Amino acid sequence: AGCRLDPGALEMAAARVGARLAGAELLIVPKFGRQEAVGRGFRAVIAQAVADGLPVLLHVPPEQRDAFAGFCDGMGERVDPAELAGWCLARTTGES
Secondary structure, eight states: OOOOOOHHHHHHHHHHHHHTOTTOSOEEEEEOOHHHHTTOTTHHHHHHHHHTTOOEEEEOOGGGHHHHHHHHTTOOOOOOGGGHHHHHHHHHHSOO
């Protein structure tokens, strides 16, 4: 067993986040999960953020890595957890 996802609630959350992206410096999404892998969930929000030049930070579980690779078309990069703060700082302020 695992958690039971409410796809409707996820879509509503994604719509709310998408509506508030203007002015953001960084989008953090907990993960690129099953819903995103099949084109739902936060997938459109992630795509819009990237199209707008907004850096996106998210976790990609091993089960979704192939779907993510197809989605990001080589634009993704792996970030060492020890370097996470520096990665975020560099993308939001240009500093490292």
